Amino acid sequence: MNAAGPTLFDWARRAARPVFYLGNNRVSQLGVVLTTASAITLLTFYTTEFFGVHPGPYVGIITYLILPGVFVLGLLIIPAGIARKLRRERRAGQLPPTYPQINLADVRLRETIYFVIVMSGLNLALFLTATYRGVHYMDSTQFCGLPCHSVMEPEYTAYQNSPHARVACIECHIGPGAPWFVRSKLSGAYQVLSVNLNLYSRPIPTPIEDLRPSRETCEQCHWPLKFHGDKIVVRPHFAEDEPNTKTYTVLSLHTGGIDPLTRQPVGNHGVHLMPAAQIDYYAADHARQQILYVRYRKADGQVVEFVAGDAGKPLEELRAQPLRQMDCMDCHNRPTHTFELPGPALDRALNAGRIEPALPFAKKQGLELLQLSYASQAEAASQLRTRWRDFYRQQHPALFNSHRQAIEQGADALVDIYSRNVFPQMNIFWSTYPNNLGHDPAPGCFRCHDGAHSTPDGSRTIPNDCSTCHALLAFEEPEPDILKTLRGE
Numbered sequence: 001m002n003a004a005g006p007t008l009f010d011w012a013r014r015a016a017r018p019v020f021y022l023g024n025n026r027v028s029q030l031g032v033v034l035t036t037a038s039a040i041t042l043l044t045f046y047t048t049e050f051f052g053v054h055p056g057p058y059v060g061i062i063t064y065l066i067l068p069g070v071f072v073l074g075l076l077i078i079p080a081g082i083a084r085k086l087r088r089e090r091r092a093g094q095l096p097p098t099y100p101q102i103n104l105a106d107v108r109l110r111e112t113i114y115f116v117i118v119m120s121g122l123n124l125a126l127f128l129t130a131t132y133r134g135v136h137y138m139d140s141t142q143f144c145g146l147p148c149h150s151v152m153e154p155e156y157t158a159y160q161n162s163p164h165a166r167v168a169c170i171e172c173h174i175g176p177g178a179p180w181f182v183r184s185k186l187s188g189a190y191q192v193l194s195v196n197l198n199l200y201s202r203p204i205p206t207p208i209e210d211l212r213p214s215r216e217t218c219e220q221c222h223w224p225l226k227f228h229g230d231k232i233v234v235r236p237h238f239a240e241d242e243p244n245t246k247t248y249t250v251l252s253l254h255t256g257g258i259d260p261l262t263r264q265p266v267g268n269h270g271v272h273l274m275p276a277a278q279i280d281y282y283a284a285d286h287a288r289q290q291i292l293y294v295r296y297r298k299a300d301g302q303v304v305e306f307v308a309g310d311a312g313k314p315l316e317e318l319r320a321q322p323l324r325q326m327d328c329m330d331c332h333n334r335p336t337h338t339f340e341l342p343g344p345a346l347d348r349a350l351n352a353g354r355i356e357p358a359l360p361f362a363k364k365q366g367l368e369l370l371q372l373s374y375a376s377q378a379e380a381a382s383q384l385r386t387r388w389r390d391f392y393r394q395q396h397p398a399l400f401n402s403h404r405q406a407i408e409q410g411a412d413a414l415v416d417i418y419s420r421n422v423f424p425q426m427n428i429f430w431s432t433y434p435n436n437l438g439h440d441p442a443p444g445c446f447r448c449h450d451g452a453h454s455t456p457d458g459s460r461t462i463p464n465d466c467s468t469c470h471a472l473l474a475f476e477e478p479e480p481d482i483l484k485t486l487r488g489e
């Protein structure tokens with residue numbers, strides 16, 4: 001046996017005496033009860049989970065956040081009770097001059113000590129597991145999207161129908177690294193509070209003030225220098241006439257990038273993603289829709305400034321404003337919370353046959369109904385169905401009987417479009433959240449490329465020629481030749 005062994009043991013025995021004496025109080029006992037009860041419940045949950053029973057998002061709040069909280073509270077109450085008793089007895093002069101001996105020959109006491117040691121080990125393991133799982137749970141898409149249902153529903157709904165439906169919320173909203181992790185947990189705690197106290201704004205304002213720069217989020221997955229070349233986009237369009245006349249718009253978007261051979265910028269990504277080049281701007285409004293001043297530092301270091309024609313402020317004053325450095329999010333501000341507008345949404349539904357194009361005036365009627373104002377999604381659902389049916393019953397009675405199923409299916413599609421895009425409880429209506437990728441109906445690219453942002457001497461203007469960003473190969477044509485070519489006809 002080690003020579004230090006007995007001394008260390010003696011010391012431990014002496015040190016444990018006040019704990020045993022002072023631990024004998026109501027508060028500490030309550031702590032033990034809380035800890036034990038929550039520990040047993042937690043273990044039960046973990047066991048059921050081990051056998052494949054997974055809690056829903058709401059049960060998740062209890063198992064991952066509340067129970068561990070009670071557990072930790074219990075652990076904290078134990079020393080608090082000890083401190084309280086110490087203070088009281090000292091003040092009253094009741095503290096014994098020496099604490100009672102711990103007699104290890106006493107079997108009951110020995111058993112108690114073993115029990116405390118085993119439980120402490122178990123508690124530590126449980127505490128670490130619960131912390132790990134709690135943190136993990138708070139990072140889950142389920143936690144971000146579901147518990148604060150009405151608040152996050154719009155973003156969550158749009159997200160589920162987007163190219164990023166399998167990318168976790170935190171990948172874009174938090175990203176890697178400890179400081180952002182801590183920041184996000186603090187802000188998350190505030191958000192839970194604000195939801196419970198009903199303090200949050202409706203709609204949640206966009207853009208997010210301190211969103212992490214895309215270099216540290218999007219670019220963890222997307223290589224900014226990737227060369228995309230051109231992208232052909234075919235957009236079917238249905239007119240608001242009786243036969244819902246179908247036409248096509250065909251665009252060749254010059255997405256481009258950095259040409260891998262010449263290292264020169266090409267197309268829409270081109271100068272915007274050129275390494276060493278940088279574009280900063282000043283917007284007059286919070287939504288960043290009115291851009292008054294743009295500073296373009298080229299890759300060779302030359303700086304060019306552009307001022308909006310109607311800026312109404314001297315250059316010196318504009319320069320002194322806080323500037324925002326342009327990144328992916330200034331164009332792709334809706335990469336995943338992509339809310340549709342009623343026109344394009346109806347075009348998509350008609351094109352897919354979810355709304356039967358043979359129903360007369362389907363587009364016109366759909367547009368009118370979708371744009372009425374309803375108090376809630378539930379009211380919208382019932383009103384949309386009734387009015388849609390009434391329209392065909394009254395205006396086209398023969399068809400109403402012969403195409404009953406198509407009419408019902410069309411009503412389903414309308415309700416679906418509405419409930420994915422309009423959230424009256426959050427004050428989100430059509431185009432509450434502008435999409436900056438394009439120029440209709442939000443100004444998007446035209447916030448700078450409107451032909452009216454020029455250098456102070458007027459010698460250079462941010463280009464807005466229609467062929468700068470895309471080739472318009474067909475515009476609302478019934479059977480464009482380019483489409484036949486693309487189909488190989």
Ligand code: HEC
Pocket residue numbers: 141144145152155156159164167168169170171172173204205206207208209211329332333334335336337433
């Ligand atoms: C692909 C990246 C990405 C993912 C994944 C993502 N978001 Fe977003 N989110 C964004 C961007 C970009 C914005 C707009 C930021 C801006 O313009 O400042 C945004 C904005 C928001 C907003 C502010 C309101 C708005 O619509 O502008 C909320 C709330 C939000 N996201 C919640 C979520 C939730 C909840 C999830 C997971 C279910 C999620 N996000 C997943 C990129 C993402």
Ligand code: HEC
Pocket residue numbers: 163164167168171172214217218219220221222328329332335
């Ligand atoms: C965790 C990885 C990841 C992150 C982070 C991420 N993306 Fe993506 N993104 C993807 C994947 C994977 C796809 C391809 C999806 C597909 O084609 O099915 C994609 C597709 C896209 C597309 C093409 C969409 C389309 O219509 O086909 C754009 C644009 C895009 N991402 C922009 C962004 C932006 C902007 C951000 C940051 C706000 C971002 N991404 C963050 C993985 C990611």
Ligand code: HEC
Pocket residue numbers: 214218219222223224228231253255268269272273326327328329330331332437
């Ligand atoms: C100046 C505006 C602008 C900026 C800044 C920008 N993009 Fe794009 N990006 C576009 C346009 C325009 C398209 C083509 C639109 C479409 O696909 O509908 C596009 C397309 C894409 C695509 C799809 C390409 C394809 O072939 O389908 C991805 C992925 C993408 N961008 C990622 C990014 C990432 C990541 C960043 C930041 C590093 C970024 N973009 C910055 C304008 C921009």
Ligand code: HEC
Pocket residue numbers: 267268269270271272279280281291294295296306326330331436437438444445446447448449460461462463468469
């Ligand atoms: C904040 C202002 C701003 C916004 C918003 C913006 N751009 Fe630009 N863009 C610029 C500046 C500045 C240049 C460089 C102009 C120059 O070289 O004189 C540029 C250059 C370009 C070029 C190269 C033009 C050429 O012929 O050299 C393309 C293409 C382009 N942008 C596409 C887009 C697209 C597409 C969008 C929207 C998705 C967009 N930009 C949004 C500021 C902006």
Ligand code: HEC
Pocket residue numbers: 235249251253437438439440445446449463464465466467468469470472475
């Ligand atoms: C600064 C870049 C830029 C310039 C300049 C520009 N566009 Fe576009 N345009 C875009 C982008 C990006 C989209 C794609 C938006 C999308 O994916 O829906 C687009 C989409 C379109 C569409 C398709 C809309 C639809 O039905 O989906 C039309 C039509 C169009 N542009 C016409 C024009 C015309 C006409 C001009 C000249 C006055 C012009 N554009 C100038 C960037 C530009």
